[in-house]
Amino acid sequence: MADYGIGNEKTINRFVKAKLDAFGAMERDFRSLFTLMFREENNAMYERSQGYRIHSTTYGEAKAHILEKAAAMKTVLGHLEPDTVVGLYMDNSLEWIETFWAILAAGFRPLLMNLRLPDELLNEAVSACQCRAVISATKTFSVLTVSPSQLSGEAAIPLPDRFGSELLVMSSGTSRHVKVCAYTGEEFYYQIRDSYDIIRKCRAIKRHCDHRLKLLTFLPFYHVFGLIAVYIWFAFFSRTFVHLADMSPQTILGTIRRHHVTHIFAVPLFWETVHAQALKTIRGRGEATQRRFDRAMALWKRLPGWLGALFSRVAFREVRDNLFGESIRFMITGGSAIRSDTLAFFNGIGYRLANGYGMTEVGITSVELSTRKKYLLAGFVGGPMSNAEYAVNENGELLIRGRVLARYVISDGVRTDRGGWFNTHDLVRCDGGHYQILGRRDDLIISASGENLNPNLLEPMLRPDGAEGVCLIGAKQGGETTPVLLVAVHPFTSGQKLEEITSRVKALIAAAGLSGEIRRVAFVAGPLMQGNEFKLNRLRLTRDYEARRLPLLDPAARREEAVRDELLQRVITFFAAALDKDVSQIAADADFFQDEGGTSLDYFAMISRMQEEFCIDFPTDGEAGLHTARQFADFIRKDLAR
Numbered sequence: 001m002a003d004y005g006i007g008n009e010k011t012i013n014r015f016v017k018a019k020l021d022a023f024g025a026m027e028r029d030f031r032s033l034f035t036l037m038f039r040e041e042n043n044a045m046y047e048r049s050q051g052y053r054i055h056s057t058t059y060g061e062a063k064a065h066i067l068e069k070a071a072a073m074k075t076v077l078g079h080l081e082p083d084t085v086v087g088l089y090m091d092n093s094l095e096w097i098e099t100f101w102a103i104l105a106a107g108f109r110p111l112l113m114n115l116r117l118p119d120e121l122l123n124e125a126v127s128a129c130q131c132r133a134v135i136s137a138t139k140t141f142s143v144l145t146v147s148p149s150q151l152s153g154e155a156a157i158p159l160p161d162r163f164g165s166e167l168l169v170m171s172s173g174t175s176r177h178v179k180v181c182a183y184t185g186e187e188f189y190y191q192i193r194d195s196y197d198i199i200r201k202c203r204a205i206k207r208h209c210d211h212r213l214k215l216l217t218f219l220p221f222y223h224v225f226g227l228i229a230v231y232i233w234f235a236f237f238s239r240t241f242v243h244l245a246d247m248s249p250q251t252i253l254g255t256i257r258r259h260h261v262t263h264i265f266a267v268p269l270f271w272e273t274v275h276a277q278a279l280k281t282i283r284g285r286g287e288a289t290q291r292r293f294d295r296a297m298a299l300w301k302r303l304p305g306w307l308g309a310l311f312s313r314v315a316f317r318e319v320r321d322n323l324f325g326e327s328i329r330f331m332i333t334g335g336s337a338i339r340s341d342t343l344a345f346f347n348g349i350g351y352r353l354a355n356g357y358g359m360t361e362v363g364i365t366s367v368e369l370s371t372r373k374k375y376l377l378a379g380f381v382g383g384p385m386s387n388a389e390y391a392v393n394e395n396g397e398l399l400i401r402g403r404v405l406a407r408y409v410i411s412d413g414v415r416t417d418r419g420g421w422f423n424t425h426d427l428v429r430c431d432g433g434h435y436q437i438l439g440r441r442d443d444l445i446i447s448a449s450g451e452n453l454n455p456n457l458l459e460p461m462l463r464p465d466g467a468e469g470v471c472l473i474g475a476k477q478g479g480e481t482t483p484v485l486l487v488a489v490h491p492f493t494s495g496q497k498l499e500e501i502t503s504r505v506k507a508l509i510a511a512a513g514l515s516g517e518i519r520r521v522a523f524v525a526g527p528l529m530q531g532n533e534f535k536l537n538r539l540r541l542t543r544d545y546e547a548r549r550l551p552l553l554d555p556a557a558r559r560e561e562a563v564r565d566e567l568l569q570r571v572i573t574f575f576a577a578a579l580d581k582d583v584s585q586i587a588a589d590a591d592f593f594q595d596e597g598g599t600s601l602d603y604f605a606m607i608s609r610m611q612e613e614f615c616i617d618f619p620t621d622g623e624a625g626l627h628t629a630r631q632f633a634d635f636i637r638k639d640l641a642r
Contacts, residue, residue, distance in 0.1 A: 004208060005042075013199065015237070019036055020196055023036055024189070031161075031185075037236050038063040040238035042058055043238040044240045045094075045097075046062065046094045046097070046240070046241050047241070048242070049243075064156055067159070068154055069098055069099060070101075070160070074106050074157070076151065077144075077146070082107045084109070084132050085108070085132065086108040086132070086135065087110075087113050087134035088100055088112055088113060088136075089138070089139055089141075092226075094243070104163045105160055107162060107164055110167045111131050112168065114171075114172065114178070116172070116531070116534075123141070123142060126141060126142070126143060128413050129410060134146070167182070168181065169222065181361050181408075182410075183407060184407050187406065188232060191364065192232065195236075198385075204329060205263075205329070207329040208329070210260065213239045214241070214262050214327075215261070216244055216263070217242060218252075218265065224358060228358070228363050230265050256328070262330070266332075267535060268335065271338060271342050271346065272338065280615070296315045297345075301344065312348060312350035319349045320349055323349070330352050331352060332355070332356045333355050334357065334358060340460065344377050347373075354376065355382075362400050362406070364404075365388040366385060367382050368380045375434045378436060381434075381435055383435060388401070388405075389402050391421065397426065398437075401420055401421045426439070426440060426441070427444075440456075446481060447517040455473075467487050469488040471485075472486075473486060475546050482519070483519070484518075484545065486522050486524050487505060487521060487523050491566075492636070492640060495563070497640065522550070526551060570633075575606065577606070577609070587629075588629050589628050589629075592606075592628065594627075614636055
């Protein structure tokens with residue numbers, strides 16, 4: 001029998017069921033969850049690249065580290081009462097997992113702190129849940145701040161009889177305030193039981209590669225999507241997590257291929273970025289390659305399920321080889337709307353990318369498991385899992401109730417215990433038991449004619465070629481709300497290209513019958529999302545637009561000479577950084593190697609950084625003649641003009 005790390009069970013399904021039955025027979029608390037999660041001590045829990053080697057930590061080794069950290073935590077925080085809230089401010093890592101469980105094993109309640117939130121909202125959450133200490137290596141808080149380095153040097157404690165009673169997780173903070181939601185082991189028991197629904201209904205999600213199932217640690221564990229769908233669902237069944245050192249495209253692709261990652265759960269921004277770059281690579285190989293790809297994709301869309309899947313495995317092998325490789329078994333997107341053409345691309349080339357639904361207040365409640373293109377490519381999120389129930393109110397909003405919802409929610413300092421139906425305020429439609437999220441009710445814009453404009457439905461129709469993204473907002477102007485379409489473009493887009501994009505936008509608005517509704521189009525230099533944002537923050541964009549804080553571009557004022565000079569100066573900064581020189585020392589026509597003394601390693605490192613900023617594949621052969629800042633700037637300008 002193949003070794004899948006399933007103990008004495010003969011099949012994965014039996015292993016999963018046996019573990020769930022064991023959890024159901026125990027106290028449904030965090031101690032029971034910990035005991036079962038770390039039961040398969042020889043299974044690999046965490047992998048990370050260290051130079052040319054891959055270092056693996058087993059569940060047994062991690063368990064020993066957790067109990068050592070818990071002992072040290074009892075010493076450092078021994079003055080705190082049992083069940084006191086202790087914050088965890090740390091990014092994804094093996095140390096995060098071990099510290100999270102150590103807080104619970106020491107008898108405290110962990111507050112999972114969202115690294116993407118500003119200090120103001122973090123401090124608001126710390127105060128709201130009466131947090132008395134925070135474990136952090138990078139930031140100091142108003143309460144006792146303990147460095148992870150202080151949690152060592154103690155002998156491991158025995159497995160305690162009592163763990164912390166609950167954990168607290170923060171919302172993503174896209175509104176003006178942050179919510180804190182509390183979950184106990186019982187809610188997690190039902191969340192894990194619901195994962196069994198997926199395994200029974202969808203064979204693809206349980207498939208291994210070379211007897212291993214490995215998840216990429218892309219989503220943050222402190223977010224409900226990453227905590228439950230990535231960590232808890234799979235750690236309970238003792239699967240392996242692969243460390244992601246950083247978010248650069250090269251690191252992501254390299255990590256997936258090197259570790260033979262099988263599962264990737266990410267937000268739409270990730271999938272859409274990869275999709276756009278893949279299409280750019282295909283276009284760069286010539287019109288013939290582009291036509292072959294388009295014809296093959298069109299054929300796949302017409303083929304029935306099993307035949308389409310077989311066709312994809314054969315027709316798009318080269319595309320997969322240049323993307324994630326052949327180890328991928330299942331991928332999930334969630335957190336915000338995703339473009340249908342992105343879903344079509346990944347499913348069409350032979351991967352399985354499904355849309356899921358969840359919220360900080362309700363956990364993960366559905367995943368689209370159907371292979372029918374009608375649902376899969378339209379971004380449906382499936383139907384509710386066993387321990388959640390859906391309903392739609394008279395306003396078209398999704399209501400959820402069930403045993404997976406948070407035990408209570410703290411918002412604006414007020415605690416609300418779980419009751420009956422929870423109003424998500426997400427607009428939905430149901431088709432044959434499958435639900436499609438249409439957007440947020442509070443995102444609706446009332447136009448001058450009184451018509452309700454739904455940004456989530458309209459934005460995919462209004463995104464022109466050449467734009468990096470669009471966002472429809474309702475801006476207050478003169479006491480009235482005006483629909484404004486924000487169009488993100490590269491900061492160095494020329495005036496002529498902006499005029500072309502303007503014409504495309506107007507044509508799309510007219511085709512959608514919205515010429516009388518959307519009367520303002522504003523070009524934003526650079527991405528619409530800032531810093532660590534992973535989905536459009538309409539509230540922030542609206543406020544920034546009204547306050548004139550957005551970097552807007554005026555097509556009429558974009559003189560070609562000025563744009564060319566700005567681009568050249570930007571390229572010179574890359575030369576200076578790669579050569580460790582001051583910008584003033586770099587001449588526009590100086591050769592990187594012969595005049596500036598750069599090495600091949602310096603050159604390729606610089607190209608890598610420039611590719612990230614400009615999303616352009618630069619030729620690296622000598623014949624291309626890209627050796628000076630001006631040559632690079634001219635190459636970029638021509639690419640942006642396409």
